Amino acid sequence: MLDYAAGTLADGPALAVALHLAFDPAARHVANGLAALGGILIESENAADVDTLALETVLGRLDGVSVDPLPKSPPPHPDFDWAPAALRPYLGPVTRWKRRLGGFEEIELDLRDDVHRVSLLRLEPGNGLPMHRHMGNEYTVVLRGGYTDRTGNYVVGDFAMGPGVEEHQPIADPGESCIALIVEEKPIVLTGRWGRWLNPLVRRGWL
Amino acid sequence: MLTAEQAADLVEAIALRQDRAAFAALFRHYAPRIKSFVMRGGSDSEAAQEVAQEAMIMVWRKAASFDRQRASVATWIYTIARNKRIDQRRRTGRPAIETEDWLTVFAPADEEADTSVLAGETYQRMKELMDSLPSDQQVVLRKAFFEDKAHTAIAEELKLPLGTVKSRIRSALGKLRQALEEKGDET
Secondary structure (H helix, E strand, O other), X not given: OHXXXXXXXXXXXXXXXXXXXXXXXXXXXXXXXXXXXXXXXXXXXXXXXXXXXXHXXXXXXXXXXXXXXXXXXXXXXXXXXXXXXXXXXXXXXXXXXXXXXXXXXXXXXXXXXXXXEEEEEEEOOOOEOOOEEOOOOEEEEEEEOEEEEOOEEEEOOOEEEEOOOOOEOOEEOOOOOXXXXXXXXOOOEEOOHHHHHHXXXXXXXXX | OOOHHHHHHHHHHHHHHOOHHHHHHHHHHHHHHHHHHHHHOOOOXXXXXHHHHHHHHHHHHOHHHOOOOOOOHHHHHHHHHHHXXXXXXXXXXXXXXXXXXXXXXXXXXHHHOOOXXXXXXXXXXXXXXXXXXXXXXXXXXXXXXXXXXXXXHHHHHHOOOHHHHHHHHHHHHHHHHHHHHHHHHHO
């Protein structure tokens, strides 16, 4: 959270934190407090010498810069009415769920983040993701429904950060389908039934 | 000096009538502070001044999205300056998350906005808390949060064991968080 408020998180993890904050007023309160800390520090900063011409230069440049009208937040997308506002900019008119091998659906999000793969996953109740384990950090935020793995039960707004357990297989809870944002630092390694066929790393004996 | 109310009035004057005198007053107060802030991150004077100018132009452009219910001007300007500093660092690669995107994130739009605690209160409370922290904790928190320094770099700079730096940061953040949560419970 400190990294988020300081602005040092990469775009993928920053989106995960923003979505968690959208569901959790207490966490939002803490995040706003930390942002206020930045304001306090900048206000208490000693004033550096600024070139006397700087103000003139900037005022000159303002002639070509108009004050932007108040931005309208994108309206809720009819197909993605569960999406918090922070996610809407990434869901375009042509965004569609894509069926993936293993019985789940995915939307890959295009963030300017070279380190992380950021996507939305949708699992029907009772369905699970293939057994897998993580090679790097992973951030998960549940946006609808819930899922359970051997570490516990996760519901809307929950934020999970791992490497966590060595190996896990999340199963969607009964009720509505489970939708979650997944931010992954490095590709996961499939270790279950599918993994044997899909993951060349397994065949190479990297496990 | 500029009070929080005065600063908010100035930003609103820019939003309402493109008020250049209001902008000049904000510039005189904040540009030198942004410059100092950027120089803490290791930039030279010239580069830091460039960032300060860019940030102030963003203040002009984005004045209409400022909302005094959600953030103080100092906090708002801090987020802009911070993003400009990141942009400058990444100049060679792709730019960081757009300032405007981040502002949307920072102040979640309309229906999700939390106005139960006014920004001014949070700011005031954080300021009191920050002032009440022991100075050794203030120093490490400032370096970690504001100067964006790794814990190991702070330890080296202050000639302290890494464990001490970590425990001071943890302790300071614990107090801030606890106080914010207590406040949250009251509302």
